[in-house]
Amino acid sequence: MNLGLTNQVAVVVGGANGIGKAIAHSFAAEGAAVAVVDRSPEVLAVASELGTGTLPVVVDVTDYAALQAAATRIESELGPVAHVVFTVGIDSGKGGFPFWNLHPDDWPRVYAVNVQGAVNTAHAFYAPMIERRHGTFLFFSSVAGQIGSQTDPPYSASKAAIINFTQCAAKDFAPYNIRANAIAPGMVHTPLQQKVYALATAHLPADERPSYDEWCDTKIKRLAPLGRMVDPEEIGSLTVFLASEHARNITGQVLNVDGGWVMHW
Ligand SMILES: NC(=O)c1ccc[n+]([C@@H]2O[C@H](COP(=O)([O-])OP(=O)(O)OC[C@H]3O[C@@H](n4cnc5c(N)ncnc54)[C@H](O)[C@@H]3O)[C@@H](O)[C@H]2O)c1
DSSP states (O other): OOOOOTTOEEEEETTTSHHHHHHHHHHHHTTOEEEEEESSTTHHHHHHHHOTTEEEEEOOTTOHHHHHHHHHHHHHHHOSEEEEEEOOOOOOSOOOSSGGGSOGGGSHHHHHHHTHHHHHHHHHHHHHHHHHTOEEEEEEOOGGGTTTOSSSHHHHHHHHHHHHHHHHHHHHHGGGTEEEEEEEESSBOSHHHHHHHHHHHTTSOGGGOOOHHHHHHHHHHHHOTTOOOBOHHHHHHHHHHHHSGGGTTOOSOEEEESTTSSOOO
16 A cells, blocks of 8 residues: 655654664664654664655753754754654553552653643644644553553553543544544553563562463453554554545544453444
């Protein structure tokens, strides 16, 4: 399928690792020019993997002024931005329910990065896209934001907020021919998943602790009808489809890539 993304400019915020990195590769494979944005200097390595036409930008998404400067630089060095993907997401670093095992102070940082970071990104990039009456935004929710997952309450609540912001943005953008959607992954093999594993198994004695692969396999078979983990590249494939004109009537949606864990009706 020709997705028609050649030479379009895509910005992947959170592109240094995991899902964001796979998405950056998917856009580059479609011939797009990619800005890889992240607080981690690993963006430099991702950009050199992708080759020419790629711009690495080190920014923390909680710094709105720095994001605005990044947007200006990307437009000037790569050209008009067509697609903005916000994959940044952090956990609280504390496993566990009941929610009172966490302290209220464990919440603001997760919100500042996961929710305010998404809002900052939308504000930093929307204006020229509206003028051009063209483009797409993609945000990242999670099954955790749809099922009241108790594992990390601030994370779950932040992912529910992403759904609502995506819907608001989709309505606001629609008159300008700009679409906004969200992807809700289930369990994807990424550094974040490794952290979830470490937190979930930390309390077990070393000789009873399953390996990462064993833990993933048991959990995914219990929770998802298809019983298999998601590879980041699968999310990359859906992302470039959503950015393309083949998806021109898809907006305000949350698309689950989760092996059937959460089924909408
Ligand atoms: N991995 C999964 O199983 C899974 C499941 C459901 C949802 N998600 C969501 O998908 C998205 C991507 O997850 P992932 O597993 O690839 O995560 P990851 O931890 O592998 O990558 C996240 C990236 O965000 C960057 N980042 C973190 N804080 C930042 C900040 N303040 N400013 C700029 N960059 C920052 C990190 O440096 C990293 O490169 C997240 O929003 C996550 O919540 C992931």
